[in-house]
Amino acid sequence: MNLQEAFALIQAKSGINVTLVPTELEGSIQVDAANLHALLAFIKSNQELGFRVLASQTGVHAKTAEAESITLYYFLVHHHYHCHIAISCKLGMDKLEAPSVCDLWPAANWLERETFDLLGVRFTGHPNLQRIMLPHDWVGHPLRKDYVKPEFYHDTEFDLNIDNRPSEIAKSFIL
Amino acid sequence: MNQELTTQYMTINMGPQHPSTHGVIRFILQTDGEIIKSCVPDIGYLHRSIEKIAEGVSWQGFVPYTDRVDYLCAMNANWAYSMAVEKLISCEVPQRAEYIRVLVGELNRISSHLIAIGTCAMDLGAFTPFIQLLREREYINDLLELASGARLTYNYICIGGVMHDLPPGWLERCAEFVDHFDVAMEQMNRLITYNRIFINRMANLAPISPEMALDYNLVGPNLRASGHHIDLRRTTPYGVYPQLDFEVPVGKGIEGTLGDCYDRFFVRVEEIRESLKILRQAIKQIPSGEVQAKVKANIKPPVGHVYVRHETPRGDTGYFIESDGSTSAYRLKIRTGSFTAMSIIETLSPGAFIADLVAIIGSLDVVAPELDR
Numbered sequence: 001m002n003l004q005e006a007f008a009l010i011q012a013k014s015g016i017n018v019t020l021v022p023t024e025l026e027g028s029i030q031v032d033a034a035n036l037h038a039l040l041a042f043i044k045s046n047q048e049l050g051f052r053v054l055a056s057q058t059g060v061h062a063k064t065a066e067a068e069s070i071t072l073y074y075f076l077v078h079h080h081y082h083c084h085i086a087i088s089c090k091l092g093m094d095k096l097e098a099p100s101v102c103d104l105w106p107a108a109n110w111l112e113r114e115t116f117d118l119l120g121v122r123f124t125g126h127p128n129l130q131r132i133m134l135p136h137d138w139v140g141h142p143l144r145k146d147y148v149k150p151e152f153y154h155d156t157e158f159d160l161n162i163d164n165r166p167s168e169i170a171k172s173f174i175l
Numbered sequence: 176m177n178q179e180l181t182t183q184y185m186t187i188n189m190g191p192q193h194p195s196t197h198g199v200i201r202f203i204l205q206t207d208g209e210i211i212k213s214c215v216p217d218i219g220y221l222h223r224s225i226e227k228i229a230e231g232v233s234w235q236g237f238v239p240y241t242d243r244v245d246y247l248c249a250m251n252a253n254w255a256y257s258m259a260v261e262k263l264i265s266c267e268v269p270q271r272a273e274y275i276r277v278l279v280g281e282l283n284r285i286s287s288h289l290i291a292i293g294t295c296a297m298d299l300g301a302f303t304p305f306i307q308l309l310r311e312r313e314y315i316n317d318l319l320e321l322a323s324g325a326r327l328t329y330n331y332i333c334i335g336g337v338m339h340d341l342p343p344g345w346l347e348r349c350a351e352f353v354d355h356f357d358v359a360m361e362q363m364n365r366l367i368t369y370n371r372i373f374i375n376r377m378a379n380l381a382p383i384s385p386e387m388a389l390d391y392n393l394v395g396p397n398l399r400a401s402g403h404h405i406d407l408r409r410t411t412p413y414g415v416y417p418q419l420d421f422e423v424p425v426g427k428g429i430e431g432t433l434g435d436c437y438d439r440f441f442v443r444v445e446e447i448r449e450s451l452k453i454l455r456q457a458i459k460q461i462p463s464g465e466v467q468a469k470v471k472a473n474i475k476p477p478v479g480h481v482y483v484r485h486e487t488p489r490g491d492t493g494y495f496i497e498s499d500g501s502t503s504a505y506r507l508k509i510r511t512g513s514f515t516a517m518s519i520i521e522t523l524s525p526g527a528f529i530a531d532l533v534a535i536i537g538s539l540d541v542v543a544p545e546l547d548r
Contacts, residue, residue, distance in 0.1 A: 016318065023479030025263065035345055056493050056510035058484070065224060075482050075510075078387065081410040104397075107392035110518040118226075133219040133547060142227055143506070 028086035051076035198543020242328035255485035259494035268442035272336035297539035336467035378431035395490020400426035401434035407486035
């Protein structure tokens with residue numbers, strides 16, 4: 001089953017407002033944050049679709065001069081593992097909140113924690129929404145485009161002016 | 176004496192520096208005597224921001240970083256990333272390069288599984304098999320060094336093919352190794368796989384039901400040990416795998432419950448046999464010709480995203496790449512097998528002994544750098 005067929009089936013049967021986002025490469029099925037949980041629950045339970053497994057979950061921070069947003073992606077794999085589809089959900093920077101899907105897939109627990117840690121999206125209803133990769137007292141979300149490296153962490157100074165020029169020995173190897 | 180005796184739980188910190196966690200992982204255990212009441216894995220000690228680095232380097236420049244994602248199967252990591260970029264730019268890989276990829280990829284799969292089963296046995300106290308398996312792994316390292324020039328982080332498979340052709344005489348040496356390794360595997364199986372003490376230790380321990388395996392999105396050998404006939408080399412064939420004949424070994428609960436620690440161990444042993452089968456066929460079938468497609472130095476893929484899945488020794492590794500049409504990735508996300516394998520430990524371990532936790536980690540084959548990225 002490809003994305004178009006899945007989209008047609010979801011539109012006909014689920015009663016949830018979805019849009020197809022085609023690109024030159026792989027497209028995705030877009031839904032707004034309010035309907036995200038309902039849509040994923042529908043897809044998981046629908047035998048005809050068969051996308052039973054949550055393979056990956058991530059987000060993309062897009063920032064241009066005019067607009068800024070974070071798009072969440074959910075990759076669902078068919079239970080025969082021969083195909084996958086992407087569900088996307090665009091969040092504005094003023095309301096970075098999405099419903100957690102931990103109740104549907106336990107695998108979402110850590111994936112959502114990672115997205116929260118690195119991109120700063122809050123998942124409502126998550127049982128343990130804490131940082132997972134970075135220390136608990138870290139400031140900022142590194143995978144955002146406007147992230148600035150900290151100068152200090154506790155008492156350690158990050159040397160941001162590392163000399164990258166090749167040393168004398170390295171120069172002798174350059175032809 | 177109706178009143179039940181209650182004891183206080185003890186909190187034990189296992190790791191970050193612990194010989195059986197194979198890398199820097201920490202577990203916070205609540206124990207009642209020897210029995211684990213709860214286990215919370217604490218990860219992130221090896222986080223190297225590889226996904227952030229990808230946004231700053233060129234498409235080709237990221238290949239060496241994928242070596243460091245999972246150093247036990249660096250070839251497969253190179254391959255997975257190259258496949259993703261090739262899909263982005265719609266690049267056709269020459270036949271000979273595809274066969275070389277299969278050869279080095281399967282060799283690397285064997286060496287990764289050798290470490291997995293060797294360390295699993297070592298954690299349970301059987302030290303000899305580990306040393307024997309490392310000796311066999313040296314032959315594979317030699318072969319991969321001949322091909323790529325490196326022993327651990329190869330940077331051999333590149334976008335559009337492989338870096339350079341195999342050296343003369345390599346295929347003969349590989350064929351010699353396959354014949355030699357058949358005998359070595361028999362020795363190894365007599366020593367550990369069919370060892371009654373080892374079987375009794377591993378059987379019926381921490382079984383994962385087929386449903387639970389799907390819910391937690393276990394992949395690769397861990398998923399197959401729970402009885403699922405799922406191998407991406409079969410279900411979504413890539414490269415030249417459709418032309419190669421091999422079986423997909425699955426767990427059957429031969430010594431106890433379906434999906435227990437022994438099943439996960441045994442599936443890996445079986446997979447080594449299948450990899451040898453693939454190697455034999457690939458050595459016979461490999462054609463001559465080019466090993467690299469013409470790829471521009473400045474790759475500028477179209478705007479959009481791809482999600483590519485690849486079967487590494489630790490299972491379905493997914494590379495999600497978002498491209499904005501520039502010379503580096505806009506966002507890259509690596510979804511690895513160890514990440515979900517680690518998250519299931521929280522559910523598996525309550526009720527087990529502390530010593531069993533070591534067996535569970537070993538049988539799930541968790542590699543810390545891949546977990547944290």
